[in-house]
Amino acid sequence: MKSSLPHVTPTETAARSVRQPPVMLSDHDGQLRAMDTDGCVLIPGVLSPEEIVALRSALDRLQPFGFDSGGEKTRYHFKCVFNRERIWLEQSDRQGIIELAESLMGSQCHMIGMTAWKTFPGGDKPWLHTDKLWNPYLPPSTWMDPKFSLPPLICTAHFYLQDQSRELCPTYVIPGSHRSGRNVEPGESTWLGRETEPILCKAGDCLFFRSEVWHSGSANTSDQVRYLLQVHYAHRDVAQKFSPWPFQYNPEILAVATARQRRLLGEHPESAYG
Template identity: 50%
Template sequence: MPVESTPPALTAERLLALHRDGFVLLPGVLEAAQVRLLRQAIDGLQAQHWDYSGLLDHYKCVFNRDPLWLPFLDPPGVIELAEAALGADCHVIGQTAWRCHPGFRGTGLHLDYLAMALPRRLLADPGFELPMQICTCHLYLDAIDPDLCPTRVVPGSHRAGRAPRPGETQWQGRAAQAVLCGAGDALMFRSELWHAGSDNRTAGRSRYLLQVHYGRRMVAQKFSPYLHWRFNPEVLAAASARQRRLLGEHEEAEYD
């Protein structure tokens, strides 16, 4: 991974975008060699527990399968933003690998998690800063064009205070817009943002994606298969101090 730290001013600018728009695109998070490595690693995955294959190949908790995945829990640019948004003691609540094949149908407009319903007058107040509880990072391993499953986002919709209703396609006159980007770019978005997937309309290309979910310290880590979950000793031995914290090795605090 690149070792250069992200300038604090750039992280602050990106944090402002998360508060204002609900999402921000981070260009060039991964180098070309890392993109190739991840695509090859995804091709080598085997289904476990709740994983599934078909037009969508979906693999959960990949960080626990091999130390190869560890550096992609805290890539430069992404981790600074996650910590700025969710606290220096935030952690990972999931890391999933996706492969969307031709004919795949994307999900409709939705939000991932709404911590609580708040009064509309409060959400409409530009002076009110809505705290974040969970953020997702999409690490794109392809150049995303309109035919290759672009993620669609509705700017500002995190302040709607509710999920989109059936058939709803916009919020306050703003429709979902496709995020077109390059291989190695990353999209960070907050859990209240209205967003959607898109179909794979290509003749023969599959979209490769690595997704990481970050949560505040008090957001539970949900690693399937839950009661039967065991950390891979090889992964823990290879993890850095920050990666171990992201995996749940926290200092003592309330409710521990």
């Protein structure tokens, strides 16, 4: 499959889903409110058109190894891309997004992974799921109590590198489903009567969501390759999932990383247990 870079302009045609009203990058409190009620928030215009083109070029330079999975018939997942080129490291602490991560998961939060995806026409399918569920033993009444709130321990930032149409395998979410307190049962496609909603956003937008939200990929029925970057953040006490083992930090990346980026890579002050 040819993966040349179609021209990216802010005027491409996809409309943002009206059911997921975007919250501005500068509206930190609005983002926190959306994360509390919906478990996810769509933040528009995080990447510039130039950055989008540069990231898609970088994605086209990636070669699979280690735990990278897939192939040209379906999709590639390239893991821990922060270790491969500086352009990826720079996405770990984007202004406005890193502050959201720190407010939600603490000032010592770090990255547990960074995955770049390429999904080819005909690849992927819906698979509604949670990424990680915490405290599933709590009774449903606790989860539904508006006074109860469990701070997120893992969140993912999706950076969309093209406008997301229904054909280009958009992400689907059920806002609020982090309060189900459970995983999706086989065959389930709604929660409390609420259906999955496609994130039909613009290139450069960011969807930030906690690990308990029911969400899904979808089928690429377009004739384009879909490009996506995921940055996975977690509370400092959640283990990093860096592969392949034994993981070796790229010295060229460490040499250019800022203090905050080094923390996101795993450099923390001494604390309980170590």
